[in-house]
Amino acid sequence: MGYTKARSAKRLLLAEALADFVLDEGLDALSLRPAAARLGTSDRMLLYYFGTKAELMDHVLGCVSDRLSDYLASTFRGIRIPQHAMVAHISALMATPEAKPFVELWFEMAARSARGDQFYADAAARIAEAWIEWIMRSVHFPNGVVPRNAAAMMLAIVNGIALLDSTAPSVAAAARSRVQTVAA
């Protein structure tokens, strides 16, 4: 049992380092040998500690989602932003350099999820939920709106703008110019 603790500590360490890797290189970039090399070990070690790549990815994505939660929490200032300003606020936040790796990874996960990959579907669903809760906590909703519904729409809009930012920046800019019109 003492050994188990050390082992899982090491696993956490590795998973965190690999989370860095995945966040700034992408899901496809994570193959055992190169990733291990970057950490100064060998693929052999990664398999030793995680058994299989799937298990490894599980831990890595766990780290990523924890980090996202931390990041979201760190942006929460205690004040509840009025609804009409929130879309612009989140949208700007997602374009931030710190948030960008998360967004890119999010898109990769969404694409796999859309193709029916259950593993990423589950992970993506959890992340979406984290966003929703964060939005609900951060926004002051007027009476009469169902917070969860409004938050969901905000998330959709913000995701859509981020998607366009990554594909057709000029279109994204055009969309942003209408942000204040759609308070959600």
Place this chain on the structure above:
Amino acid sequence: MGYTKARSAKRLLLAEALADFVLDEGLDALSLRPAAARLGTSDRMLLYYFGTKAELMDHVLGCVSDRLSDYLASTFRGIRIPQHAMVAHISALMATPEAKPFVELWFEMAARSARGDQFYADAAARIAEAWIEWIMRSVHFPNGVVPRNAAAMMLAIVNGIALLDSTAPSVAAAARSRVQTVAA
């Protein structure tokens, strides 16, 4: 030049068949040997006609984007939908079985584009533009709104909802319940 015509006809044929493949299996699924097998030929032939996989992908994506244009054109009924109904309209359209492969492929392209892949960035930008033009043609915009800006926002919203549909369906449903609120 006679031979060139036959050759490019064959290329088109192959590219169309491969477009089917990519649309319902995904970008990752297109590797030479399996794809060729599905067409009853060998990887050797694909390389013969296209020279390189990148060149092949170029043609395949060309077919896909042509098909999307055709599809969009086919849904255009000549009437201009009022702005407030359009988001719900497109959103429903994108959830359609015929549109789904396009949407899934679109997400894959967006993810690669976000990661800085220039090839897919260009392709994705063209597709976004096709959507925008289609929306502008299909919607009646009231005076005072800049059509392109409003269309861009609509596209963002609809993309966002589609993204949530593929990752967190319940969140997507919540967002949909607010669609009429955000006329864009």
Place this chain on the structure above:
DNA sequence: ACGACACTGTAGCATATGCTACAGCAGCCG
């Protein structure tokens, strides 16, 4: 001291992938 056990390195396997080399076959033009 010694054996058990956690750890780690070296090789290797099986498979996949993009691409190339070479050779055969068929048809067309002279």
Place this chain on the structure above:
DNA sequence: CGGCTGCTGTAGCATATGCTACAGTGTCGT
């Protein structure tokens, strides 16, 4: 007929990937 050209199959190469086999090293408890 003979050669040239367009097409196609068979093999193979080089690299990558997830994973396994085997053996060695070090530490720790008895």
